[in-house]
Amino acid sequence: MSIILGIESSCDETSASICIDGEILSNVIANQAIHHQYGGVVPELASRVHQQNIIPAVHQAIVQAKINKNHIDAVAFTRGPGLLGSLLIGTSFAKSFALANSIPLIEVNHMQAHILAHFIDHPKPTFPFLCLTVSGGHTQIVLVKDYFDMQIVGETLDDAAGEAFDKTAKILNLPYPGGPLIDQHAKTGDPKKYKFPEPQIPELNFSFSGLKTSILYFVRDQLKANPNFLIENMNDVCASVQARIVSILLNKLKKAADLYQIKDVAIAGGVSANSGLREGLIQLAAQKNWNVFIPKFEYCTDNAAMIAIAGYYKYLNKDFVGQDVAPLARMPF
Numbered sequence: 313m314s315i316i317l318g319i320e321s322s323c324d325e326t327s328a329s330i331c332i333d334g335e336i337l338s339n340v341i342a343n344q345a346i347h348h349q350y351g352g353v354v355p356e357l358a359s360r361v362h363q364q365n366i367i368p369a370v371h372q373a374i375v376q377a378k379i380n381k382n383h384i385d386a387v388a389f390t391r392g393p394g395l396l397g398s399l400l401i402g403t404s405f406a407k408s409f410a411l412a413n414s415i416p417l418i419e420v421n422h423m424q425a426h427i428l429a430h431f432i433d434h435p436k437p438t439f440p441f442l443c444l445t446v447s448g449g450h451t452q453i454v455l456v457k458d459y460f461d462m463q464i465v466g467e468t469l470d471d472a473a474g475e476a477f478d479k480t481a482k483i484l485n486l487p488y489p490g491g492p493l494i495d496q497h498a499k500t501g502d503p504k505k506y507k508f509p510e511p512q513i514p515e516l517n518f519s520f521s522g523l524k525t526s527i528l529y530f531v532r533d534q535l536k537a538n539p540n541f542l543i544e545n546m547n548d549v550c551a552s553v554q555a556r557i558v559s560i561l562l563n564k565l566k567k568a569a570d571l572y573q574i575k576d577v578a579i580a581g582g583v584s585a586n587s588g589l590r591e592g593l594i595q596l597a598a599q600k601n602w603n604v605f606i607p608k609f610e611y612c613t614d615n616a617a618m619i620a621i622a623g624y625y626k627y628l629n630k631d632f633v634g635q636d637v638a639p640l641a642r643m644p645f
């Protein structure tokens with residue numbers, strides 16, 4: 313039997329999870345409300361709040377899983393990518409915990425963990441599969457050949473999809489983080505009312521900065537003509553923007569699946585919580601005869617369950633790191 317403690321602290325969620333033999337028994341997530349008033353994550357504040365939250369989060373994860381902390385076999389932590397000050401808190405805690413309990417330490421790549429979240433519940437994808445990984449910092453199409461054998465076959469050349477949602481929300485005067493709010497407004501809006509451009513980017517890559525600029529100019533011009541434009545049309549603007557972001561993502565995913573002749577297709581990361589993306593993927597899968605894998609909401613945005621499950625598969629391979637390990641703000645696969 314193996315009991316893994318997973319720790320996630322790459323951005324503004326402090327999270328701890330217990331995994332026993334590949335089964336998640338707890339997944340405690342402490343969100344940081346403090347950033348809302350600044351319209352984005354303030355790195356210095358994020359690390360301070362991680363420092364306050366990490367021990368209570370770990371304690372609660374152990375209590376909820378009803379295990380004895382002395383029975384934990386290994387501690388897995390996010391080494392990167394992420395905010396360095398935030399990663400340092402999780403890394404330092406994990407190192408201290410491993411040292412104090414004489415147990416192995418397992419480093420996890422946050423973006424790989426988003427993908428491995430698909431191995432928490434059933435049905436699990438079979439290798440090889442494609443995963444569209446869309447978060448606040450990354451937008452990637454990944455060819456997943458094995459648990460830790462992954463190849464990025466397409467990625468954004470500028471903004472990430474989550475950033476496109478968050479920056480649009482800012483233009484629309486919606487609070488941070490804007491993605492879930494745009495999703496909410498879009499539910500009752502007309503996605504065909506406004507047409508935003510689809511960038512022509514070669515191969516399987518993405519670009520979202522042009523879309524952001526076109527939304528900025530569009531809203532500015534509309535407000536000049538009608539100062540109440542946003543009040544009157546918020547839902548239609550959100551639905552139209554969301555429809556464009558989703559079509560950009562799904563068109564590239566379709567291209568990748570055709571190119572690699574793959575029928576098992578997954579989405580992961582914070583933006584995979586978006587209802588337009590989830591519905592669009594289900595429709596596309598029906599047309600293309602794909603098997604699709606869409607994570608539960610709690611495993612879309614940042615969480616330690618995905619770190620613990622990735623840690624479990626590394627534990628099986630005895631893939632451990634030493635006490636000299638340091639976090640990485642940028643971390644390739």
Ligand code: KG4
Nearest residue numbers: 447448449474491495582583585586613614
């Ligand atoms: O994976 P994640 O929690 O953190 C990073 O690793 O970046 O992703 C956060 C991103 C944010 O940009 C947030 O606005 C976006 O995911 N997001 C959404 C939704 N829920 C979270 N975007 C659109 N619709 C949603 N429902």
Ligand code: ZN
Nearest residue numbers: 447582613614
């Ligand atoms: Zn993430």
